[in-house]
Amino acid sequence: MDGKSILAGMRAALGDGERTALEKISKDGGGSGSGSGNSNGRGRGSSDPFRVLIGTILSHRTRDERTEEATERLFRAYQTPAALASADRQEVARLIRGVGFYNVKSGRIIEVAKIIDRDLHGMVPETIKGLMELPAVGRKTANCVLVYGFGREAIPVDTHVHRISNRLGIARTGTPDETEAALTRFFAREDWIDVNDLFVSFGKRVCRPIGPRCGECPLAAGCKYFKGTAKKQTERK
Ligand code: SF4
Numbered sequence: 001m002d003g004k005s006i007l008a009g010m011r012a013a014l015g016d017g018e019r020t021a022l023e024k025i026s027k028d029g030g031g032s033g034s035g036s037g038n039s040n041g042r043g044r045g046s047s048d049p050f051r052v053l054i055g056t057i058l059s060h061r062t063r064d065e066r067t068e069e070a071t072e073r074l075f076r077a078y079q080t081p082a083a084l085a086s087a088d089r090q091e092v093a094r095l096i097r098g099v100g101f102y103n104v105k106s107g108r109i110i111e112v113a114k115i116i117d118r119d120l121h122g123m124v125p126e127t128i129k130g131l132m133e134l135p136a137v138g139r140k141t142a143n144c145v146l147v148y149g150f151g152r153e154a155i156p157v158d159t160h161v162h163r164i165s166n167r168l169g170i171a172r173t174g175t176p177d178e179t180e181a182a183l184t185r186f187f188a189r190e191d192w193i194d195v196n197d198l199f200v201s202f203g204k205r206v207c208r209p210i211g212p213r214c215g216e217c218p219l220a221a222g223c224k225y226f227k228g229t230a231k232k233q234t235e236r237k
Pocket residue numbers: 164167168206207208212213214215217218219220221223224225226
């Protein structure tokens with residue numbers, strides 16, 4: 001199976017519509033952006049990178065619905081880096097209550113807003129290096145902002161992307177960073193931007209961590225994990 005067949009199979013299994021929380025948050029930002037100096041009118045969504053950045057930080061260890069609700073409440077109250085930079089921490093914690101570690105995250109997102117407002121003229125960095133210099137921003141978050149905030153080619157690797165890549169056999173890797181490197185070699189650059197959204201949605205609905213639905217999976221014929229499971233079952237008979 002090549003990269004395009006895998007993505008086509010996932011699309012067929014998932015159908016149309018918005019899928020991940022970040023895809024939704026990027027669209028909720030609207031075409032004009034909600035207040036950061038840079039807004040994106042190209043590629044995936046037409047979003048406000050600042051909203052995507054904050055939404056991605058909130059999404060860590062948090063269910064999609066809770067991330068979406070908290071981001072919506074927060075941006076109704078504070079629409080710009082400047083506004084969030086001068087916000088009361090307890091009020092921010094109240095607004096994002098429901099996301100994992102909301103007390104810690106309230107301080108982190110205010111700190112991020114301060115740096116963007118004070119040091120970066122209200123502009124979210126547009127490079128992985130610049131993004132990773134912000135507090136609470138690791139490689140996965142930075143790549144998410146590139147994809148969902150700026151519409152740039154990148155492959156954010158979370159637990160779903162890592163697991164499915166290894167099950168399919170398109171990566172044989174031990175860490176998300178290694179998986180990212182393997183996937184950037186495997187997929188054509190023009191397809192990178194769709195990988196995270198499709199893999200994450202596919203990982204929630206079909207190739208689940210426990211109990212993958214291999215029987216209804218369009219990728220089963222080319223899947224290393226499925227072939228291994230089928231072989232074991234045959235050997236047991
Ligand atoms: S066949 Fe099973 S393990 Fe392989 S990708 Fe499909 S759901 Fe995942």
